[in-house]
Amino acid sequence: xxxxxxxxxxxxxxxxxxxxxxxxxxxxxxxxxxxxxxxxxxxxxxxxxxxxxxxxxxxxxxxxxxxxxxxxxxxxxxxxxxxxxxxxxxxxxxxxxxxxxxxxxxxxxxxxxxxxxxxxxxxxxxxxxxxxxxxxxxxxxxxxxxxxxxxxxxxxxxxxxxxxxxxxxxxxxxxxxxxxxxxxxxxxxxxxxxxxxxxxxxxxxxxxxxxxxxxxxxxxxxxxxxxxxxxxxxxxxxxxxxxxxxxxxxxxxxxxxxxxxxxxxxxxxxxxxxxxxxxxxxx
Amino acid sequence: xxxxxxxxxxxxxxxxxxxxxxxxxxxxxxxxxxxxxxxxxxxxxxxxxxxxxxxxxxxxxxxxxxxxxxxxxxxxxxxxxxxxxxxxxxxxxxxxxxxxxxxxxxxxxxxxxxxxxxxxxxxxxxxxxxxxxxxxxxxxxxxxxxxxxxxxxxxxxxxxxxxxxxxxxxxxxxxxxx
Ligand code: SF4
Numbered sequence: 001x002x003x004x005x006x007x008x009x010x011x012x013x014x015x016x017x018x019x020x021x022x023x024x025x026x027x028x029x030x031x032x033x034x035x036x037x038x039x040x041x042x043x044x045x046x047x048x049x050x051x052x053x054x055x056x057x058x059x060x061x062x063x064x065x066x067x068x069x070x071x072x073x074x075x076x077x078x079x080x081x082x083x084x085x086x087x088x089x090x091x092x093x094x095x096x097x098x099x100x101x102x103x104x105x106x107x108x109x110x111x112x113x114x115x116x117x118x119x120x121x122x123x124x125x126x127x128x129x130x131x132x133x134x135x136x137x138x139x140x141x142x143x144x145x146x147x148x149x150x151x152x153x154x155x156x157x158x159x160x161x162x163x164x165x166x167x168x169x170x171x172x173x174x175x176x177x178x179x180x181x182x183x184x185x186x187x188x189x190x191x192x193x194x195x196x197x198x199x200x201x202x203x204x205x206x207x208x209x210x211x212x213x214x215x216x217x218x219x220x221x222x223x224x225x226x227x228x229x230x231x232x233x234x235x236x237x238x239x240x241x242x243x244x245x246x247x248x249x250x251x252x253x254x255x256x257x258x259x260x261x262x263x264x265x266x267x268x269x270x271x272x273x274x275x276x277x278x279x280x281x282x283x
Numbered sequence: 284x285x286x287x288x289x290x291x292x293x294x295x296x297x298x299x300x301x302x303x304x305x306x307x308x309x310x311x312x313x314x315x316x317x318x319x320x321x322x323x324x325x326x327x328x329x330x331x332x333x334x335x336x337x338x339x340x341x342x343x344x345x346x347x348x349x350x351x352x353x354x355x356x357x358x359x360x361x362x363x364x365x366x367x368x369x370x371x372x373x374x375x376x377x378x379x380x381x382x383x384x385x386x387x388x389x390x391x392x393x394x395x396x397x398x399x400x401x402x403x404x405x406x407x408x409x410x411x412x413x414x415x416x417x418x419x420x421x422x423x424x425x426x427x428x429x430x431x432x433x434x435x436x437x438x439x440x441x442x443x444x445x446x447x448x449x450x451x452x453x454x455x456x457x458x459x460x461x
Binding site for chain 1: 303305318345346347348349350351354357358359360362363365385386387405407408409410411412413414415416430431443445447455456457458459460461
């Protein structure tokens, strides 16, 4: 087995660029969805909001400034090839340094506080980032990075459904979560759903689902159909762009699944706003 | 049609604002979000003076991103208003005339708005780069230690917003769904 050496500085640079780019340049998938929604939106105020969001994305890209002031908390899913050895520092430190540099040098907002309950003191560099690392075969490091604003994060939810709830229970929980969120999470939203695994696995899957481009489908045709069905149901709710009424409440629903226990059917709904910022890189 | 309005808001102007009106706001406003509201509220509870005068002011719920060189302010879109609901009635009873944010308000806030003749504007959540173009100047007024959560004064020209809840308590926010 060949060992490949990767320098820590390369990881830092890659992560830094991912975070600066995702904050300035919205993904093509989101932009296309906003544009087509703008064409079809029947509410005049909704149409105007969508035009302003498209314009906002244009300004951000042109001036290289963040799309949204809430540049979020950094979350990274990493597939680490087991043939890779890091030279010049620890892998975790290299990633954290990349986040630190992006937020301090890229004019991104620092929104992370130390202790969640008592101190709540800003760490001033938006670290720590949250890393989910899996070890995989190969000699590459794959990074899928996102930054999560909390207007939408706060509207997310996990529920430990049991098997008898069935598909109807799954649908009801997802739709109830979106209904409860209403105008708060900056609609049009992207809905990430995780089904299966354990309590925390479902939540991680839901987060991962928000990082998948919305022009892709779940590989299982049954879940792909469920994604479409839920998207239509959400867009019949009428919250509309910015919650001011209209047809476009969501741009996409992405579902990720995992095997689960005979007694359980956990479902997590991670709501993401239209500023669904994520990028990937392979080192 | 967009209505141009000027700050400070007079009672006459407030009476003409109806839920659903698109407005362009010019003038100066305060900013504040979670941490600053908590401090203001605790001072009011303790009967102590506030570090800024809120009488007649409009407050924008925002924590701006840092400004790039050559920019007056970084991207500065609204944050979710419901987190300020616990504190807002006390500020409205102290003379605050308007709030700018995004999303729902609770009944206590709407009651306090009706009681005091105040208005709640929605700015478009996530349109931060666009909105920042209407912010011409920014000064720190209080709580500098809070960084982005400090209380600033924003000088704005044609700041785009929508009357979400008017002084009669009418709302255009869609808060429930079938
Ligand atoms: S929910 Fe998203 S778009 Fe809205 S303020 Fe937060 S990060 Fe920005």
